[in-house]
Amino acid sequence: MVMDVMQSESSSALSHSDIEQRLGGKIDRVTIYRILQGFCDDGIIHKIPDENGKTYYALCHDCSEGHHHDSHLHFRCVSCDTVSCVDAPAPISHLPAGYSMSGVSCLVSGYCPNCSPDVVE
């Protein structure tokens, strides 16, 4: 059921309370946490903390069994205020000497295609 909710809104990431609301109390708060935790462990969904520490969860179309990339972009639209996965490569060019990289989590803010000034015209 949790997966259904997430797929129904596949383009944007949902917070725990979003999911809870959409399930209308049919599944307990704690159970939802556990299920999301499980999905994360299995690499089925991404956990995305925003600038204020609020966390969102999103399915990733690119990520399937075996092929899971942790280091890709997440995007928050400052207009429609949705968070989503963006199909873009790991963005780090090079780090200063001495640093090695094992993962990246990156949240970009701006206008999404729907809310982009061009489109709104």
Place this chain on the structure above:
Amino acid sequence: MVMDVMQSESSSALSHSDIEQRLGGKIDRVTIYRILQGFCDDGIIHKIPDENGKTYYALCHDCSEGHHHDSHLHFRCVSCDTVSCVDAPAPISHLPAGYSMSGVSCLVSGYCPNCSPDVVE
């Protein structure tokens, strides 16, 4: 006093509770929040949410009055578990068509120079 604490540990970012501890109860919890908030507004420190939504605060050496860059890297060392600012440029190369960017917050995980396998040898 809050600034003193942050400068004394200038290389790594501190959480609110870190700061609270180091002040040993001399300043109230809420006041610390307010001071950190103020520093953030003034662009003196950075607010850095980690992968788990826990937020850290860090001085940035590069950022001074007037010259404040929001879009730069933060780094968490998976070994010594410290969070810090990294002197690297805004890392986003290019976004898919339709997206526009106004800000980036990026947290890289890996080994810091101190904990790097080479150094530990």
Place this chain on the structure above:
DNA sequence: AATATTATTGTAACTTTGTAGCATTATTGA
């Protein structure tokens, strides 16, 4: 089929983080 075992869920309590409101104390200015 009946029972034991294991995994999932629900429930309540608790911790942590952050915020809001208001009284109290410092600071500044006239």
Place this chain on the structure above:
DNA sequence: TCAATAATGCTACAAAGTTACAATAATATT
């Protein structure tokens, strides 16, 4: 000195997670 403004402390509150344990459901075993 005394009013006005700002900064601090304190209490209470809300939201987000976690933990522990009881209750249900699902599997397995005989």
